[in-house]
Amino acid sequence: MQIVVDLTRCQGYAQCVFLAPEVFQLHGEEALLYDPAVPDDQVERVREAAVACPVQAILLGEE
Numbered sequence: 001m002q003i004v005v006d007l008t009r010c011q012g013y014a015q016c017v018f019l020a021p022e023v024f025q026l027h028g029e030e031a032l033l034y035d036p037a038v039p040d041d042q043v044e045r046v047r048e049a050a051v052a053c054p055v056q057a058i059l060l061g062e063e
């Protein structure tokens with residue numbers, strides 16, 4: 001699965017980092033790094049992160 005994070009929306013709430021730390025990392029307050037090609041074993045976690053993000057910044061694309 002491919003994802004895009006809209007970094008203009010991301011406010012550094014870090015729910016994604018908490019739920020899927022292998023995919024999302026936060027450096028500093030608002031510098032979010034992520035792997036746009038989500039490994040299969042992380043897909044469910046990333047779906048949960050997308051739901052949990054308070055500003056819906058995580059956009060999921062199907063394969």
Ligand code: F3S
Nearest residue numbers: 010011014015016053
């Ligand atoms: Fe940003 Fe949402 Fe994660 S605001 S840090 S993408 S939970």
